[in-house]
Amino acid sequence: MEQLIDSFLNPEVMRTSVPYLVRGFWMTVRLCALVIPLGILSGLVLAILHNLGHRWLNVILIVYVDLFRAFPPLVLLIFVYYGLPSMGIDLSPLSAVVLAFMLNTSSYYGEILRAGIESIPTGQWEAACSTGLTRFQTMVHVVLPQAVRTVLPDLVSNTLEVVKLTSLASVVALPELLRMARVAQGITFNPTPLILAAVLYFLMLWPFVRLLSRMERRMLVSAA
Amino acid sequence: MIENFFNIEVMARVLPSIISGLWVTLALSVLIILTGMILGLVLATVRAMQYRAVNFFIVLFVDAFRAIPPLVILIVVFFALPYVEVQLSGFVSAWLSLSLVLAAFCEEIFWASILSVDRGQWEAARSTGFTFLGTLQFVVLPQSMRLALPPLTNRAIAIGKSTALASVIAVPEILNQASSAQAQAANPSPLTLAAIAYLVIFIPLVVLSRWVESRFAWRH
Numbered sequence: 001m002e003q004l005i006d007s008f009l010n011p012e013v014m015r016t017s018v019p020y021l022v023r024g025f026w027m028t029v030r031l032c033a034l035v036i037p038l039g040i041l042s043g044l045v046l047a048i049l050h051n052l053g054h055r056w057l058n059v060i061l062i063v064y065v066d067l068f069r070a071f072p073p074l075v076l077l078i079f080v081y082y083g084l085p086s087m088g089i090d091l092s093p094l095s096a097v098v099l100a101f102m103l104n105t106s107s108y109y110g111e112i113l114r115a116g117i118e119s120i121p122t123g124q125w126e127a128a129c130s131t132g133l134t135r136f137q138t139m140v141h142v143v144l145p146q147a148v149r150t151v152l153p154d155l156v157s158n159t160l161e162v163v164k165l166t167s168l169a170s171v172v173a174l175p176e177l178l179r180m181a182r183v184a185q186g187i188t189f190n191p192t193p194l195i196l197a198a199v200l201y202f203l204m205l206w207p208f209v210r211l212l213s214r215m216e217r218r219m220l221v222s223a224a
Numbered sequence: 225m226i227e228n229f230f231n232i233e234v235m236a237r238v239l240p241s242i243i244s245g246l247w248v249t250l251a252l253s254v255l256i257i258l259t260g261m262i263l264g265l266v267l268a269t270v271r272a273m274q275y276r277a278v279n280f281f282i283v284l285f286v287d288a289f290r291a292i293p294p295l296v297i298l299i300v301v302f303f304a305l306p307y308v309e310v311q312l313s314g315f316v317s318a319w320l321s322l323s324l325v326l327a328a329f330c331e332e333i334f335w336a337s338i339l340s341v342d343r344g345q346w347e348a349a350r351s352t353g354f355t356f357l358g359t360l361q362f363v364v365l366p367q368s369m370r371l372a373l374p375p376l377t378n379r380a381i382a383i384g385k386s387t388a389l390a391s392v393i394a395v396p397e398i399l400n401q402a403s404s405a406q407a408q409a410a411n412p413s414p415l416t417l418a419a420i421a422y423l424v425i426f427i428p429l430v431v432l433s434r435w436v437e438s439r440f441a442w443r444h
Contacts, residue, residue: 075399
């Protein structure tokens with residue numbers, strides 16, 4: 001037991017590693033603040049383009065979405081980070097991470113929003129257009145508000161995945177939470193910072209996990 | 225561009241190592257999916273028995289493994305456990321941590337789908353003499369599987385992709401093989417090859433999940 005506490009919850013190591021973890025935490029927050037809005041926006045663009053119903057455009061969109069859903073995000077990140085510089089495109093770690101995660105998350109958000117938009121019956125489109133709204137106005141004021149409500153559990157779930165995804169940035173040495181925990185572990189020769197980082201992630205995301213399981217259950221029960 | 229990303233000479237040289245990585249990725253994925261799904265179903269069954277104290281721990285386990293990023297769990301298992309004299313190989317660490325993550329997600333899916341079956345069905349089945357497990361196996365699960373299948377497929381695919389994380393702890397799967405080949409050749413073609421290898425595995429699965437979703441969708 002003593003060895004357990006000494007290795008995993010060492011108070012002295014905790015004090016040393018807190019500044020590192022705090023710095024890492026803010027980097028994680030910053031990363032989320034960049035990737036989540038960018039992902040939602042580009043996903044929205046994908047979904048709206050799909051809704052235009054051009055056959056060839058849709059083929060391209062589906063290929064794009066399936067392609068980036070098939071790549072593991074870490075593969076995408078390594079590809080962008082180590083591959084692009086040999087083409088003369090030099091990216092900072094932060095922009096490489098944001099670019100790779102945006103490609104990945106936009107396809108998931110796009111898929112979710114597309115399903116939401118498709119779930120709205122055509123009658124609504126016809127009714128809105130017959131009152132004089134343009135197609136775009138119908139989308140913004142009539143369809144999207146309902147579509148977002150229908151797919152809200154999926155949106156929350158995907159956003160949760162994006163926050164967890166940011167931990168991959170540690171692989172390309174971006175100083176976010178996991179990376180800083182590894183740094184602190186290297187300095188103190190003690191894994192306490194890793195445990196602290198795990199606890200921090202848990203505390204940060206736990207409310208959303210609770211919310212999500214409640215939403216999902218309600219949806220499944222109403223579906224059956 | 226072609227010389228950098230599609231260098232035939234480099235590709236031919238690293239192809240054998242990428243293929244050996246492909247087998248590791250496949251083996252790891254299959255092991256994780258089997259272990260995780262079975263464990264998830266067991267946990268959901270235990271939860272259905274409604275022992276308050278036991279359920280508390282199941283919910284805690286599920287919430288923790290849904291909230292903590294898989295890479296963090298993997299790194300804790302691989303780098304922190306040795307300090308208390310639990311030394312696992314990279315492969316076993318990846319198998320263990322990703323199986324636990326998948327089990328947490330599957331438990332939640334199974335449990336939600338079990339709840340979706342009306343209470344009356346439980347009562348009816350029990351009153352005709354079915355045992356608890358019999359009811360679950362023959363009455364409840366067959367109906368709830370229909371609801372559970374699409375999210376289970378998606379989770380299984382996601383966890384298969386996350387085996388790429390094992391490259392961080394030097395498990396010689398596709399990405400790990402490709403990264404070291406890329407460093408040796410000073411050329412990113414091995415990464416292109418790795419990307420193609422992942423597409424070969426996962427594009428069919430992504431298309432399959434689209435089909436499962438439309439086939440088993442509930443029409444309102």
